[in-house]
Amino acid sequence: MTLGLSPDDLLVLLAVGRTGRFNTAADDLGLNHTTISRRISSLEKCLGGRVLVRSSGGWELTDLGRQALSAAERIEAAVNELALDSTGQQQLDGVVRVSATDGFSAYIAAPAGAAVRRRHPRVSVEIVVATRKASQIRSGLDIEVVVGKPQVHRAEAVHLADYALGLYASREYLRQNAVPENAEDLAEHSLVYFIDSMLQVDELDLARKLTVSMREAVTSTNVFVHIEATRAGAGIGLLPCFMAEQHDDLIRVLPAHIEVRLSYWLVARSESLRRPEVAAVVTALRETVDRKRSQLLGSPGTNEALSPESNDAGR
Template identity: 60%
Template structure:
């Protein structure tokens, strides 16, 4: 009887032991990779040709295999947990291994998602992807045009370009270039209202610039210091509206030189007194710097910036 009790106790102890976890599945890791890049199950499912339920099941299986959560819900979508970041590194290794077996090892494909200001998007980002696509036509670019601070959690985008030095955690920040803001007016506007002889005469004059109450970027807000005495005439969150409103004669525009200088109907005023130099910074998740498509695109951005460096700093205008 005593022997039976001992055996039963030993069996009970064995039955409470944790069963060994299954090894993570490579397919599940690739699903995690897609969710990390897209930020949403639905977008990852579309990328992979799966349905939302399958993506959720794959993530659940991966979490059971790893013994913890790999994703947490953020304000704008799913973000990686510390365990998820470790799993992501393994997922990228699986992706590289699969790519190495491809017969088209030199070809890149995929979508690059970029958040950037309007001016940068049109003048730098779009021409840069054209250069990439000449060699890799299966690479595409999605641009979210926005003038804002760098996000603390990059969900749904691979790269961000912001104005001013960002303060971010768990991200890489790289200075790309500087550009110049100058004060411009249309020739027709100056003919009607006269050309001011000094910045002091601008007090009360109509200004075209960002909506002050909605401006989230400190560097762009500080750039107003040379125009503080002026009166807002046309304000917009879009810099191309600034250019067009200034050309139409709405007032004096505080404009990027690279967007204003190509227009012969705009005159730059007081370049020595009114010139604000602002930096473009690239912010990206560390894993983005290991993606071949992102690496190729960042190289193209740098090449485009080198090509138009004089325009960015307002040095290309000859008149």
């Protein structure tokens, strides 16, 4: 080991390298920002170079920093080997922060987090809801789940699952309005979907183009608002099938004409994925996705549309 190099300084670098922020690392380690800064400065003096550089979204590791972080991971692993439970298994501990869309957060990330807690009671899972492109700087996050294949820098992107969007309307709405028989008929209806000017995800924006003839009704940045507005009869919603089909009062409209296939991707720093507690969350996410794969793709026959003869429009 380099003369004067402190293992504690390396573990501080490990915390900063994983979160990209001094404040977050300080909270995780029970230190203050000044101590974190002093430890990093001491480490850089010992190593003779910069281990971190400031970027627009936080702190990034230099090449020297990544070498030092590898050494820090070996120190952490050695310490963790001493923390075994009564069965001789390693006790995982720590906080894992996951960012995902609202639908994925509720139906996939939440049950996955519960599974992690059952297996590893000392691991906390924090779920941050966001519908956006993958961040180039994942400061303060361990895992991101985004829609569409991301272009990322110094991170790994892994395909999790495909899912489907379809058109849905409430039973009452279809009784009061003409049931669409083809895509051209959609021009007579209003759409419940995202706010166009605030949509940051290209794939979700492309999905809107399939319903370009429809005027907007109730729009929101939150897919749960889409669901409830559609159930309330605001219009026809372009909804994730795995969410819409949780509600018996929603009917699939034009399943043979309108369906959008999108994909969920998991993004994380390599150093984050090497953390046992992060790996445990990734495993739980994969297991939950596998268990719900058929729901994600939807079942056109689950909610059968009303026939035109059964609606009350014009009465």
